[in-house]
Amino acid sequence: MKVMVxxxxxxxxxxxxxxxxxxTWIQEDNIKFEIxxxxxxxxxxxxxxxxxxxxxxxxxVSIGPDRVTQALRTALGMGADRAIHVNDDAAxxxxxxxxxxxxxxxxxxxxxxxxxxxxxxxxDNASAIPPMVAELLGFPSATGVLATDFSGDxxxxxxxxxxxxxxxxxxxxxxxxxxxxxxxQVRYASLKGIMQAKKKPVDVKSLADLGVADSASAAxxxxxxxxxxxxxxxxxxxxxxGSTDEVVGQLVTKIKELGxx
Amino acid sequence: xxxxxVVAEIQKGAIREASFELVAAAQGIDGAEVNGLVIGSGVGDxxxxxxxxxxxxxxxxxxxxxxxxxxxxxxxxxxxxxxASGADLILISNTPTGWDVAPRIAAGLDCxxxxxxxxxxxxxxxxxxxxxxxxxKLDAEVSTTGKTxxxxxxxxxxxxEGSSDGGTEALSADLSAGARFVEIKVAESTGVxxxxxxxxVSGGRGVGDPEKFPEVIQPLADALGGAMGAxxxxxxxxxLDHPYQVGSSGQIVAPKLYIAAGISGAIQHLVGMKxxxxxxxxxxxxxxxxxxxxxxxxxADLFDIIPALTEAVGGAKG
Numbered sequence: 001m002k003v004m005v006x007x008x009x010x011x012x013x014x015x016x017x018x019x020x021x022x023x024t025w026i027q028e029d030n031i032k033f034e035i036x037x038x039x040x041x042x043x044x045x046x047x048x049x050x051x052x053x054x055x056x057x058x059x060x061v062s063i064g065p066d067r068v069t070q071a072l073r074t075a076l077g078m079g080a081d082r083a084i085h086v087n088d089d090a091a092x093x094x095x096x097x098x099x100x101x102x103x104x105x106x107x108x109x110x111x112x113x114x115x116x117x118x119x120x121x122x123x124d125n126a127s128a129i130p131p132m133v134a135e136l137l138g139f140p141s142a143t144g145v146l147a148t149d150f151s152g153d154x155x156x157x158x159x160x161x162x163x164x165x166x167x168x169x170x171x172x173x174x175x176x177x178x179x180x181x182x183x184x185q186v187r188y189a190s191l192k193g194i195m196q197a198k199k200k201p202v203d204v205k206s207l208a209d210l211g212v213a214d215s216a217s218a219a220x221x222x223x224x225x226x227x228x229x230x231x232x233x234x235x236x237x238x239x240x241x242g243s244t245d246e247v248v249g250q251l252v253t254k255i256k257e258l259g260x261x
Numbered sequence: 262x263x264x265x266x267v268v269a270e271i272q273k274g275a276i277r278e279a280s281f282e283l284v285a286a287a288q289g290i291d292g293a294e295v296n297g298l299v300i301g302s303g304v305g306d307x308x309x310x311x312x313x314x315x316x317x318x319x320x321x322x323x324x325x326x327x328x329x330x331x332x333x334x335x336x337x338x339x340x341x342x343x344x345a346s347g348a349d350l351i352l353i354s355n356t357p358t359g360w361d362v363a364p365r366i367a368a369g370l371d372c373x374x375x376x377x378x379x380x381x382x383x384x385x386x387x388x389x390x391x392x393x394x395x396x397x398k399l400d401a402e403v404s405t406t407g408k409t410x411x412x413x414x415x416x417x418x419x420x421x422e423g424s425s426d427g428g429t430e431a432l433s434a435d436l437s438a439g440a441r442f443v444e445i446k447v448a449e450s451t452g453v454x455x456x457x458x459x460x461x462v463s464g465g466r467g468v469g470d471p472e473k474f475p476e477v478i479q480p481l482a483d484a485l486g487g488a489m490g491a492x493x494x495x496x497x498x499x500x501l502d503h504p505y506q507v508g509s510s511g512q513i514v515a516p517k518l519y520i521a522a523g524i525s526g527a528i529q530h531l532v533g534m535k536x537x538x539x540x541x542x543x544x545x546x547x548x549x550x551x552x553x554x555x556x557x558x559x560x561a562d563l564f565d566i567i568p569a570l571t572e573a574v575g576g577a578k579g
Contacts, residue, residue: 013466017398026399096374097367119360124394124401125528126376127360128367131332135368140439141332143361156443160510161357164448164503167330170441182497222373222387222409227402228394230548237542237558247559248569251541252577254557258518258539260460260485261577 467523
């Protein structure tokens with residue numbers, strides 16, 4: 001079974017978020033990037049299948065500029081077999097559907113039997129890509145998945161609903177599974193793994209290589225970000241100031257007023 | 262432009278409040294004709310209700326195959342209703358159902374998609390939306406071209422309270438499915454019940470270390486006679502078990518006092534605690550979204566404040 005994992009490289013969760021010059025995204029120079037947290041759980045889920053002997057090959061795929069190589073190398077260091085890096089200026093700023101078309105083209109070219117992705121990305125919080133890729137491939141899909149069971153012919157998954165409820169769904173293969181955060185304990189890339197990863201192949205591809213230059217470039221976007229900004233302050237908190245003792249004193253007074261002391 | 266299809270979600274046998282919020286979003290779009298869709302089995306009465314409470318003409322896919330949510334069934338039913346109504350905007354709630362099905366529909370229709378929006382309006386050749394990005398730290402203004410599928414954040418606007426008399430129309434569609442519903446599992450109850458606590462002291466990623474929960478967070482909760490909680494990343498990392506999680510996928514709480522320490526305030530956490538009577542947020546980052554819902558904020562290292570507060574609370578009790 002050939003397993004593909006979709007990866008996105010996103011600004012580090014603690015990165016400073018300054019809006020860029022044209023006000024449409026954040027300033028990406030001089031900030032640290034990392035693998036989208038949800039995607040790390042997806043990589044782990046794929047590697048567990050490989051450890052169990054169910055997956056023959058785990059391929060990680062990412063779209064983006066040169067810096068994305070680092071995310072792919074990290075996943076290779078964790079144990080993925082090979083990587084595909086779609087590095088094409090025409091894909092920069094591609095909307096969700098264009099991005100999904102690129103990923104679906106890779107999955108088709110590779111003949112993936114199973115596609116894993118993270119439920120959403122930590123930067124745009126869109127949770128758009130995985131079901132789109134599934135639809136474009138004609139695969140059944142499930143999102144928000146916290147547990148998988150590959151013991152039968154169909155894959156049995158548990159999707160997280162609200163308030164702690166789970167929905168159990170069976171998906172015939174080939175299928176796509178979008179993993180929810182917390183689904184597993186993500187392994188780190190070991191030193192040995194990182195050394196081995198240097199020898200593993202990273203195929204760099206353009207949109208033309210994948211046959212989607214006309215359909216999936218950012219120029220085809222149907223959805224566009226016009227402006228991003230710090231949300232207007234609403235009824236925000238009264239910020240307490242002073243020394244630690246003074247602040248603590250004010251808090252104790254508030255707690256007393258609530259009748260809790 | 263201007264025909265909106267609002268997809269209802271049914272929860273515990275009733276149309277959920279978030280669906281009436283979608284109606285409000287649709288009704289708020291200048292010049293829009295609003296149509297509803299109800300999917301399920303034995304849902305005729307609910308479709309009548311939706312049609313009369315603002316959703317306008319409401320399509321109903323009433324089929325045994327739709328008794329439980331199924332992504333393929335919903336996707337086909339929504340596409341059929343979009344075609345029948347000539348909708349150029351399909352609105353779905355950003356719930357586990359919405360994020361599962363909405364992008365599939367957009368890809369199937371090869372149309373624009375945006376999710377988790379807090380505002381929707383008519384645009385130039387499409388629609389304009391406002392949505393949160395970077396876990397609520399920034400807002401984005403998004404515009405779409407042509408036919409659009411969008412999900413709206415539950416709780417972002419008040420439910421529609423007007424009426425309409427659109428009537429219903431039964432719709433049949435090929436509802437064959439690849440995915441198969443098996444069952445709903447409800448988590449077994451555990452000893453931890455945050456919903457009954459008067460005081461909750463919750464820690465987030467900013468606590469930084471699993472040992473600090475029993476060492477720093479729990480003692481303050483104990484001193485206040487309350488319970489300890491956590492945000493999702495803490496539970497995801499395995500530092501605390503799921504029953505401690507406050508948020509849309511964990512416990513929805515409303516204590517008299519909620520202290521959020523080292524919690525930035527991702528939307529899913531805010532949904533779970535913003536009904537608390539009094540909220541204190543302690544965070545080093547002055548721009549953390551948690552300060553938007555807190556009554557009182559302290560911009561400081563929680564390790565300076567919490568132990569001192571624990572001691573002061575102990576002293577005040579004498």
